[in-house]
Amino acid sequence: MSVECKYRQGKAGAVKWPADRDREFTEFVMAQRAALVRVAALLVSGDMAKAEDVVQTALTKLYLAWPRVRPHTAGAYARRCVVNAAIDDHRSLFSAREQVSAQLPDFAAADPQRDATAVLALLATLPAGMRTAVVLRYVEGLSIAETADAMRCSEGNVKSQSARGLERLRGAMPHDASPSARSIT
Numbered sequence: 657m658s659v660e661c662k663y664r665q666g667k668a669g670a671v672k673w674p675a676d677r678d679r680e681f682t683e684f685v686m687a688q689r690a691a692l693v694r695v696a697a698l699l700v701s702g703d704m705a706k707a708e709d710v711v712q713t714a715l716t717k718l719y720l721a722w723p724r725v726r727p728h729t730a731g732a733y734a735r736r737c738v739v740n741a742a743i744d745d746h747r748s749l750f751s752a753r754e755q756v757s758a759q760l761p762d763f764a765a766a767d768p769q770r771d772a773t774a775v776l777a778l779l780a781t782l783p784a785g786m787r788t789a790v791v792l793r794y795v796e797g798l799s800i801a802e803t804a805d806a807m808r809c810s811e812g813n814v815k816s817q818s819a820r821g822l823e824r825l826r827g828a829m830p831h832d833a834s835p836s837a838r839s840i841t
Contacts, residue, residue, distance in 0.1 A: 681722050684730055685715060692738050698791040699742040699784075702776030706745065714741040735796075736806050739788055746784050778825050785809075789817035790825070 689711065696714075697707035714737035718725070725733050779787050785807070792803040793814070803818075804811045 677722060680727075681719060684734075688731060688734060689715075692734060695735060695791065695796060696738050696742055698776070698779060698795055699739065699788060700745065701780030701787075702773070710741045710745055711738060713745075714738040717741070732802065732806060735792075736808075739792075739806055742788075743784055774829075778828050781828060782821050782824060786817045786821040786824070789814050790821040793818045794822075 692711045692714065693704075693707050696710040697704055700706045700710060714734065717740075718734050718737050721733070779790070782790065788807055789803060792798045792806055793800070798806065800811050800814050803814045807814065
């Protein structure tokens with residue numbers, strides 16, 4: 657039984673690329689893309705266009721690394737790619753100069769959209785590392801060890817960044833905010 661293979665030119669020469677790998681990658685993206693966009697949106701403070709760009713960048717890098725990615729770690733690897741892409745986007749000079757803003761929402765009535773907007777605005781006030789720790793721990797529900805692995809830092813750093821981030825968020829949360837918006841943990 658012969659396996660149809662494509663060949664790609666890599667740094668070390670020709671790399672075998674089984675036809676199944678493209679299908680596997682496509683299936684992975686179809687299953688995980690929405691979750692990756694959600695994480696990216698929180699990491700870039702709710703800007704969905706920027707989140708889509710971050711995920712696209714991350715998936716491009718993931719595709720290039722796909723032959724080396726172990727199937728049981730693909731989700732963690734993809735999350736790490738998204739975190740790296742979000743940090744890179746935040747550091748880029750172009751995005752620092754770009755000032756995109758939407759029309760401000762009317763806050764006359766309390767609604768879940770307002771709560772989500774308030775939480776995103778508060779997350780935007782945190783430094784990138786602290787925001788990443790809070791999002792991965794409390795929104796994505798990753799363990800301390802998984803978060804440390806995704807952030808490539810120590811577990812102690814994750815604990816301190818998470819605790820300080822929550823403290824800042826609680827301190828900055830408006831006192832008249834609804835209970836659902838105040839329960840970040």
